[in-house]
Amino acid sequence: MFENLSERLSGVFDKLTKQGALSEADVATALREVRVALLEADVSLPVARDFVKSVQDKAAGQAVTKSVTPGQQVVKIVHDELVQVLAGDDADAANLKIDQIPAPILMVGLQGSGKTTTTAKLAKRLKDREGKRVLMASLDTRRPAAMEQLAVLGTQIGVDVLPIVPGQDAVAIARRAKQQASLGGYDVYMLDTAGRLSIDDELMSEVEAVRDATTPRETLLVVDGLTGQDAVHTAENFDGRIGISGVVLTRMDGDGRGGAALSMRAVTGKPIKFVGLGEKMDALEEFHADRIAGRILGMGDIVALVEKA
Amino acid sequence: LGRLTGRAPAEPQRVLDDAMLESLEELLISADMGVETSLKVAANMAEGRFGRRLGATEIKRLLADEIAAILDPVARPMPLFPKKPQVVLVVGVNGSGKTTTIGKLASQFRAAGKSVVIAAGDTFRAAAVEQLQIWGARADVPVMTAPEGSDPASLAFDALARAEAEGADLLMIDTAGRLQNRKDLMEELAKIVRVLRKRDPEAPHNTLLVLDATTGQNALEQVRIFREVADVTGLVMTKLDGTAKGGVLVALADRFGLPIHAIGVGEQIDDLQPFDPAEFAAALTGQSAAQGAGGAA
Ligand SMILES: Nc1nc2c(ncn2[C@@H]2O[C@H](COP(=O)(O)OP(=O)(O)OP(=O)(O)O)[C@@H](O)[C@H]2O)c(=O)[nH]1
Ligand SMILES: Nc1nc2c(ncn2[C@@H]2O[C@H](COP(=O)(O)OP(=O)(O)OP(=O)(O)O)[C@@H](O)[C@H]2O)c(=O)[nH]1
Ligand SMILES: [Mg+2]
Ligand SMILES: [Mg+2]
Numbered sequence: 001m002f003e004n005l006s007e008r009l010s011g012v013f014d015k016l017t018k019q020g021a022l023s024e025a026d027v028a029t030a031l032r033e034v035r036v037a038l039l040e041a042d043v044s045l046p047v048a049r050d051f052v053k054s055v056q057d058k059a060a061g062q063a064v065t066k067s068v069t070p071g072q073q074v075v076k077i078v079h080d081e082l083v084q085v086l087a088g089d090d091a092d093a094a095n096l097k098i099d100q101i102p103a104p105i106l107m108v109g110l111q112g113s114g115k116t117t118t119t120a121k122l123a124k125r126l127k128d129r130e131g132k133r134v135l136m137a138s139l140d141t142r143r144p145a146a147m148e149q150l151a152v153l154g155t156q157i158g159v160d161v162l163p164i165v166p167g168q169d170a171v172a173i174a175r176r177a178k179q180q181a182s183l184g185g186y187d188v189y190m191l192d193t194a195g196r197l198s199i200d201d202e203l204m205s206e207v208e209a210v211r212d213a214t215t216p217r218e219t220l221l222v223v224d225g226l227t228g229q230d231a232v233h234t235a236e237n238f239d240g241r242i243g244i245s246g247v248v249l250t251r252m253d254g255d256g257r258g259g260a261a262l263s264m265r266a267v268t269g270k271p272i273k274f275v276g277l278g279e280k281m282d283a284l285e286e287f288h289a290d291r292i293a294g295r296i297l298g299m300g301d302i303v304a305l306v307e308k309a
Numbered sequence: 310l311g312r313l314t315g316r317a318p319a320e321p322q323r324v325l326d327d328a329m330l331e332s333l334e335e336l337l338i339s340a341d342m343g344v345e346t347s348l349k350v351a352a353n354m355a356e357g358r359f360g361r362r363l364g365a366t367e368i369k370r371l372l373a374d375e376i377a378a379i380l381d382p383v384a385r386p387m388p389l390f391p392k393k394p395q396v397v398l399v400v401g402v403n404g405s406g407k408t409t410t411i412g413k414l415a416s417q418f419r420a421a422g423k424s425v426v427i428a429a430g431d432t433f434r435a436a437a438v439e440q441l442q443i444w445g446a447r448a449d450v451p452v453m454t455a456p457e458g459s460d461p462a463s464l465a466f467d468a469l470a471r472a473e474a475e476g477a478d479l480l481m482i483d484t485a486g487r488l489q490n491r492k493d494l495m496e497e498l499a500k501i502v503r504v505l506r507k508r509d510p511e512a513p514h515n516t517l518l519v520l521d522a523t524t525g526q527n528a529l530e531q532v533r534i535f536r537e538v539a540d541v542t543g544l545v546m547t548k549l550d551g552t553a554k555g556g557v558l559v560a561l562a563d564r565f566g567l568p569i570h571a572i573g574v575g576e577q578i579d580d581l582q583p584f585d586p587a588e589f590a591a592a593l594t595g596q597s598a599a600q601g602a603g604g605a606a
Contacts, residue, residue: 230341
């Protein structure tokens with residue numbers, strides 16, 4: 001449905017003869033197309049704008065390799081910059097900070113983003129890969145059967161879940177989880193929270209109170225990978241108010257273009273640690289910047305082509 | 310002049326030029342309307358007004374009118390048919406708000422004096438049945454369930470038989486969330502529809518696709534494929550109480566013309582509202598409620 005970036009650019013550059021270097025005008029023309037491609041991939045507008053500006057400075061004056069077209073050259077520059085922004089300088093983003101015992105991990109996000117599922121996936125990963133003893137607790141006192149959902153998942157993956165005590169509020173449950181984790185000799189305790197809007201003052205205060213009661217080693221913002229322009233608001237508000245340490249992008253098994261990845265990274269400066277690739281408990285992978293970059297641009301092969309040239 | 314007439318001073322006027330047009334396009338793009346639709350709507354609004362001086366409020370009102378004109382023809386409540394039971398199948402991607410919307414709708418139909426039966430067709434997700442049972446209790450509507458992992462199509466079939474036997478007015482069927490690019494899960498959905506039609510060739514009478522307002526341009530693919538596989542008859546957009554504007558609805562109305570039945574504005578049972586194009590367009594263009602009302606008048 002979407003015209004991919006290389007198609008767009010080849011249209012633009014057909015009119016140009018091959019020159020020795022990319023002229024400023026060539027680059028400006030090409031970057032207009034890049035901007036549209038990013039917006040169609042659901043990158044938030046202010047983020048797309050800043051990104052294009054930073055590429056502009058890098059591209060002008062660059063020599064064009066003989067065997068590729070100027071369009072392909074620009075695609076390569078854009079792609080490399082995208083990878084760089086997405087990856088940042090955290091090579092081991094997927095290594096969660098669980099040095100302290102017991103280490104609290106707080107999961108936050110909008111309604112239905114995938115927090116509960118991701119909590120269980122991460123617990124399973126820590127148990128299976130690192131042999132950690134994990135305790136999960138649901139602080140979701142609102143959504144019908146939210147606590148039962150986490151309990152069922154705990155049974156499925158063989159991870160303990162804090163017993164449900166009706167009537168307790170989120171902070172009280174968090175304290176109980178902390179105590180249980182310490183007494184029970186757990187390495188990690190994971191706090192799954194209710195979905196909340198980033199502008200819901202009351203619920204954002206609640207999660208602040210949970211944070212203050214537990215001082216999480218990781219606070220992960222769980223975001224739907226199909227998110228559109230709203231990504232900037234979610235990123236700004238959750239990071240501003242609670243302070244996140246990383247992002248998990250869910251539903252990346254869909255055919256969305258994943259522009260939210262760039263928005264999240266650019267706005268928070270925090271690493272994207274994992275991507276969710278399905279509903280099953282092992283459908284969680286470490287984040288690979290180059291894969292998402294190719295996906296956002298709706299291409300991949302052309303980059304390899306330029307790389308070889 | 311404003312002071313003389315005792316009204317607020319007139320707001321500064323700006324010439325509608327290329328720069329302004331671009332900033333209007335960006336306003337719409339930021340609301341998830343998509344590049345193509347945003348350009349089209351902004352251009353339509355500018356037609357015949359290029360070079361004229363306009364105030365910000367007026368511009369936003371004109372844009373909102375343009376958007377409302379696209380949405381007006383699709384703003385329609387879910388139709389009720391004389392057929393008993395009327396089967397309403399609810400579908401959509403994971404976490405969009407299907408189960409919650411069923412609870413809200415069931416409550417509204419109950420309040421309108423209808424007898425309703427709900428079928429818990431999500432036999433996959435952990436505690437999906439328990440979640441729906443709580444909504445059933447809230448709406449005072451019976452919920453038919455099947456064990457986890459069982460075939461949702463046969464549950465749907467049995468539920469239809471029971472709703473017929475009980476003379477219910479409406480049967481609402483919840484389904485598991487599924488991404489539209491998952492062939493196997495979409496086939497499972499197609500099977501639910503086929504099996505229902507064995508018992509009533511006209512069922513499901515309504516197939517509601519539930520969309521999450523935070524979703525960007527992928528909603529276009531969601532509608533395209535769900536419509537192909539399950540004959541979607543109408544849309545519900547949830548989570549419009551948040552910061553997301555849901556502008557993709559405009560692109561959807563423009564491309565598919567499917568009715569938009571209702572919007573979700575919260576997690577409580579009465580947080581479901583009729584879709585109001587003028588109000589939606591006003592919020593999308595960033596007008597205050599009062600300005601929106603003026604624009605609608
Ligand atoms: N396809 C797919 N589905 C996912 C993924 N992660 C979660 N889901 C599904 O998304 C839906 C919502 O997931 P939950 O984990 O319940 O989301 P949540 O954020 O806890 O929801 P609330 O507690 O209601 O705010 C469920 O149907 C999950 O199975 C993913 O990576 N891919
Ligand atoms: N703020 C807000 N939250 C909503 C709205 N509608 C649903 N939700 C919340 O979104 C989350 C997901 O809703 P569900 O009804 O479980 O979604 P679903 O589509 O049935 O999810 P799956 O069955 O897992 O695919 C829950 O936390 C709901 O409370 C709405 O209009 N506004
Ligand atoms: Mg949850
Ligand atoms: Mg559901």
